[in-house]
Amino acid sequence: MNSLISADNTWVLWAFLCGWAAISIVLEQKYNWAAKITGAIIALIGALALSNLKIIPTDSPVYDDVWTYVVPLAITLLLYQCDIKKIWKESGKMLVIYLLSAVGTMTGAIVGFYLLASKIPFLAEVAGMMTGSYIGGGANFAAMSAAFELPGDVVSAAVVSDNLLMALYFFVLITIPSINFFRKHFLHPHVQEFEKQEIKEGETTASSYWSRKDISLKDIALSIGSAFAIVAISNTIAEFLSATIPTSNAFLSLLNTLLGNQYLIITTVTMICASVFSDFFSNLGGAQEIGTYLIYIFFVVIGVPASIQSIIVNSPLLLVFCFIVVLINMLVTFVCAKIFKFNLEDAILASNACIGGPTTAAAMAVSKGWTKLIAPIMLIGTLGYVIGNYCGIIIGNFLL
Structure with a gap:
């Protein structure tokens, strides 16, 4: 073109x-x-619009470089806080409900696949990608889309469906603490504690x-240098x-x-x-910020090859698939939370962390005033x- x-x-x-x-990122933090x-959707829509208006090309070696170098570095940097020992010590109880929520995601992906496999192309790969995400x-979305080598239009359509459903689900999760049914059937100490305080009007x-x-x-220097070294060593091993x-x-x-x-x-x-060198990696300032920024570059790139016509054709059914995955995740999370007597806030943040990742879950904890849960989630x-x-890899290959 x-x-x-x-x-x-x-x-x-x-x-x-x-x-x-x-x-x-600026728009997301200002308005x-x-x-x-979400900034991810803004990044994608901008690229989608410019590519469909034929201002930028739909294919370029620059985009390939993002997949080859930017995505692996982003994943590495975002994992620098992942000290397994610390996670278990500080967040053992919440970890249990999070893992149960992850089982809900995997179950939803399998159910969605068997319901829609005949109607959506590449659904096994998409199921693996969405399981990771x-x-x-x-x-994980970036990693799995690269691992399964899905066509750009399928990835873009999945991103649109994913983020639309994710935005709707976050609205549901934010609303749940104010619904009497959930207040009646779940303990909610953090909600009660926050309601005793003066509500502050903040930024986004x-x-x-x-x-x-x-x-x-x-x-x-150490964040970027070590990330390059880890990616180089990992690729050699792979x-x-x-x-x-x-x-x-x-x-x-x-x-x-x-x-x-x-x-x-x-x-x-x-x-x-x-985990082994936690004192070094956990104290590297800026690793999470740099990694997140690189992920936003990835979201721009996956919007580039998107054909609007293809998204209109593919997204409705992909949206249904994402809905099935999220619905089953929610059901499993809240049913298990009720059975094992977890707090309502634990269930909400665990499901949020699965569907949106740690930053969205932490951001929700911040916005709701659940300050004691920010670091654990x-x-x-x-x-x-x-x-x-x-x-994601296991589910994708199992369904394939």
Whole structure:
């Protein structure tokens, strides 16, 4: 397709990707309407509009570089807080309901697949992608879409469906604490504690969470330098295992797929590093911010190849699939919370952390005034980055 900006105009395209990602973040943190839409959707819609208006190309080596370099680095940086020992020590109880919620996601993906497999192309791969996304978050969506090598229009349609459903579900979760049915059947100590305080009118949820922090030049240097080193080592290990493990039978073939996948190796290596050398990685200022910004660049890129016509055709059924996954996740989470006597706030944040990731769950805790739950859900949601990739790969390959 001919476009105003050519596919080989590298600097201009990089300026657009990085600039629009930055604008999306600014809008999300400045305006309530943007915070409700989410910066991810703003990033995607902007790229989608410009590509369909033939201002930017739908294919370029610049976009390939984002998949090759930006996404692995983003995943690595976002895992630096994932100290397994700390997560279990500080958040053991909430971790249980989160893991049960993750089971709900996997169950929903399988049910949705068998209900809609004949009507949606690439649904097994999409199910794996959405399993990763609805257990971890955007980083897992990026990892799984790359791992399953889905066509760009399918990924874009899935993102539109995913984010639309996610936005609606967040509205439901925010509303639940004020519904008498849930107040009657669940303990809600944090809601009661907050209601005794004076309600503060703040900024957007995003700006409340992403407050200014002290970050030194050394932090930036060590964060980026170590991320490159971990990705390089992980890719080397993945390539070695992929070339070494035979594919002579179904079991070995699955093992080759799992252990030869760069994203699973990146996840595993980073998790080990963050747990063994937790004092070093947990104190690196800026790693989470840089990783999140890189993920926003990814959201811009996946909006580029989207055909509006294709999204109109594909999104309705994909939206139904996402609805099934989220509905079953919610049912499993709240039923288990009732059976095992978890607080209402634990169930809400656990489901939020699965569907939206640790940042959205922490942001919801901030917006609702549940200050004691911010750090635990952030830690548990970060664990989702780890197990989300494993669950996504397993579910996708099982359904395939």
